[in-house]
Amino acid sequence: MPKEKELVFGHRNPDTDAVSAAVAYSYLQNQLGYNTEAVALGEPNLETKFVYNHFDAKYPRIISAINGEVKKVMLVDHNEKQQSVPDIDDVQITHVVDHHRIANFETKLPLYYRAEPLGCVSTIIWKMYNENDVEVPAKIAALMASSIISDTLLLKSPTTTDEDRAALKSLAKTAGIDYESYGLEMLKAGTNLDSKSTQE
Amino acid sequence: MPKEKELVFGHRNPDTDAVSAAVAYSYLQNQLGYNTEAVALGEPNLETKFVYNHFDAKYPRIISAINGEVKKVMLVDHNEKQQSVPDIDDVQITHVVDHHRIANFETKLPLYYRAEPLGCVSTIIWKMYNENDVEVPAKIAALMASSIISDTLLLKSPTTTDEDRAALKSLAKTAGIDYESYGLEMLKAGTNLDSKSTQE
Numbered sequence: 001m002p003k004e005k006e007l008v009f010g011h012r013n014p015d016t017d018a019v020s021a022a023v024a025y026s027y028l029q030n031q032l033g034y035n036t037e038a039v040a041l042g043e044p045n046l047e048t049k050f051v052y053n054h055f056d057a058k059y060p061r062i063i064s065a066i067n068g069e070v071k072k073v074m075l076v077d078h079n080e081k082q083q084s085v086p087d088i089d090d091v092q093i094t095h096v097v098d099h100h101r102i103a104n105f106e107t108k109l110p111l112y113y114r115a116e117p118l119g120c121v122s123t124i125i126w127k128m129y130n131e132n133d134v135e136v137p138a139k140i141a142a143l144m145a146s147s148i149i150s151d152t153l154l155l156k157s158p159t160t161t162d163e164d165r166a167a168l169k170s171l172a173k174t175a176g177i178d179y180e181s182y183g184l185e186m187l188k189a190g191t192n193l194d195s196k197s198t199q200e
Numbered sequence: 201m202p203k204e205k206e207l208v209f210g211h212r213n214p215d216t217d218a219v220s221a222a223v224a225y226s227y228l229q230n231q232l233g234y235n236t237e238a239v240a241l242g243e244p245n246l247e248t249k250f251v252y253n254h255f256d257a258k259y260p261r262i263i264s265a266i267n268g269e270v271k272k273v274m275l276v277d278h279n280e281k282q283q284s285v286p287d288i289d290d291v292q293i294t295h296v297v298d299h300h301r302i303a304n305f306e307t308k309l310p311l312y313y314r315a316e317p318l319g320c321v322s323t324i325i326w327k328m329y330n331e332n333d334v335e336v337p338a339k340i341a342a343l344m345a346s347s348i349i350s351d352t353l354l355l356k357s358p359t360t361t362d363e364d365r366a367a368l369k370s371l372a373k374t375a376g377i378d379y380e381s382y383g384l385e386m387l388k389a390g391t392n393l394d395s396k397s398t399q400e
């Protein structure tokens with residue numbers, strides 16, 4: 001019997017981590033026997049658009065609510081209700097993977113919850129691939145590396161941990177990218193410096 | 201520099217899992233470089249008393265509040281405020297390991313949170329020993345096996361999972377006990393049948 005379908009998504013006003021962690025976690029869970037689809041709760045921002053263009057990756061289907069489509073969901077990169085779909089109370093949250101504080105979050109049933117105080121949730125998901133001996137496909141590795149670059153500002157933010165550094169190095173190798181030069185280009189795309197200077 | 205001391209504890213009106221998961225998780229965390237002490241939020245019940253007597257294990261120090269003793273704590277087998285110390289809001293919760301729903305729980309800061317919908321939290325902690333390649337000492341294995349027997353009613357409760365079964369088998373082997381016969385004796389001790397029949 002095929003498993004009941006579940007949606008996987010990050011927070012509203014998605015950033016690179018919210019979208020790419022959903023893509024990476026959905027792939028991992030499907031390898032482990034779940035039946036999931038990654039979706040996004042909004043259009044890509046400038047930086048995320050650059051990332052998905054650069055690696056010719058498909059941006060997930062955009063939804064604004066569950067609208068009865070599924071009964072169960074998995075959250076990444078958020079847990080607070082006000083950051084999720086407006087009808088989150090109508091579905092069962094079966095899994096959460098996050099790196100934020102826990103607040104305004106409550107379930108009726110036990111669930112899988114994995115939080116660690118790291119710089120990026122894609123780092124936690126990278127650890128979960130390793131724990132489960134699942135190989136990260138090159139394109140997903142590129143998206144996860146981009147998430148770490150985005151959340152840690154190329155390993156410069158004070159939230160950066162040794163595990164974020166190790167994950168970025170490993171994922172960049174799998175993706176075949178030089179994360180220093182790619183990272184600068186990506187962060188620059190997010191600030192939209194080019195289009196600004198064109199306008200000026 | 202030694203790590204700042206943290207207390208590890210399960211819920212009020214402790215059962216065998218609440219106390220023994222604190223003992224087991226505190227030992228694991230200390231192996232991993234933390235500086236923790238397991239404590240209990242109350243006297244042992246009949247079953248738990250039997251367990252600690254049977255294996256000549258030291259019941260943790262009993263506290264009724266943090267009272268400024270430490271600034272950071274780790275919770276096992278619960279997360280809801282009303283099940284914890286009354287002054288839980290005065291300290292930082294750095295880690296939670298649990299197998300219950302999440303409710304009435306909120307943090308100011310990111311933390312380690314590991315929840316799985318298994319029959320017993322000691323099963324999750326057994327997985328964490330394995331993930332971190334830490335050997336379970338025989339006496340702690342006996343306490344963890346007792347927790348699983350208690351929470352799953354000797355693997356008979358509907359919450360029992362294959363992982364609980366695997367954990368109990370492995371821990372019983374490490375502890376050198378026949379979990380079927382020991383388990384029946386232990387569950388019987390908890391119901392206090394003997395003292396009842398003496399009174400009748």
Ligand SMILES: [Mn+2]
Nearest residue numbers: 015017018077
């Ligand atoms: Mn985010």
Ligand SMILES: [Mn+2]
Nearest residue numbers: 017077121151
């Ligand atoms: Mn993030």
Ligand SMILES: [Mn+2]
Nearest residue numbers: 215217218277
């Ligand atoms: Mn309990």
Ligand SMILES: [Mn+2]
Nearest residue numbers: 217277321351
């Ligand atoms: Mn329990």
